[in-house]
Amino acid sequence: MGKNAELNRQASRRHYERNKPEMVARAKAFTIAARNRNREYIKSVKEQTPCQDCGFKDHRALQFHHLSDKDANIGDSIAASWGMDRLKREIEKCIVLCANCHHIRHYEQRLIAGVKQSGSSLRS
Numbered sequence: 001m002g003k004n005a006e007l008n009r010q011a012s013r014r015h016y017e018r019n020k021p022e023m024v025a026r027a028k029a030f031t032i033a034a035r036n037r038n039r040e041y042i043k044s045v046k047e048q049t050p051c052q053d054c055g056f057k058d059h060r061a062l063q064f065h066h067l068s069d070k071d072a073n074i075g076d077s078i079a080a081s082w083g084m085d086r087l088k089r090e091i092e093k094c095i096v097l098c099a100n101c102h103h104i105r106h107y108e109q110r111l112i113a114g115v116k117q118s119g120s121s122l123r124s
């Protein structure tokens with residue numbers, strides 16, 4: 001490394017050390033803002049989308065059900081402060097269902113999987 005490059009490197013490290021508390025605080029604020037934004041976005045999608053199976057409308061009991069290649073639960077996007085692109089991509093793989101219809105879908109899926117595993121008969 002040339003002398004100038006070395007000096008630049010030292011200068012930028014000093015700059016970072018001097019500004020570290022501010023940078024850490026800014027990163028924290030960014031994370032909190034992303035969490036709040038994701039939470040609000042998820043809520044707004046649910047407020048605009050009734051349950052696809054029964055038409056139920058209260059966003060507090062609506063959930064995202066994955067139809068294809070699930071990477072993660074939509075709710076994980078809040079704690080993990082995903083970017084909007086990732087959140088929207090994941091939501092596109094889902095339909096909105098109320099908690100009851102969601103449970104019923106998963107129950108039916110388990111039954112179908114049970115039929116496939118055991119051949120013909122359902123296990124009770």
Ligand SMILES: [Zn+2]
Nearest residue numbers: 051054098101
């Ligand atoms: Zn429903």
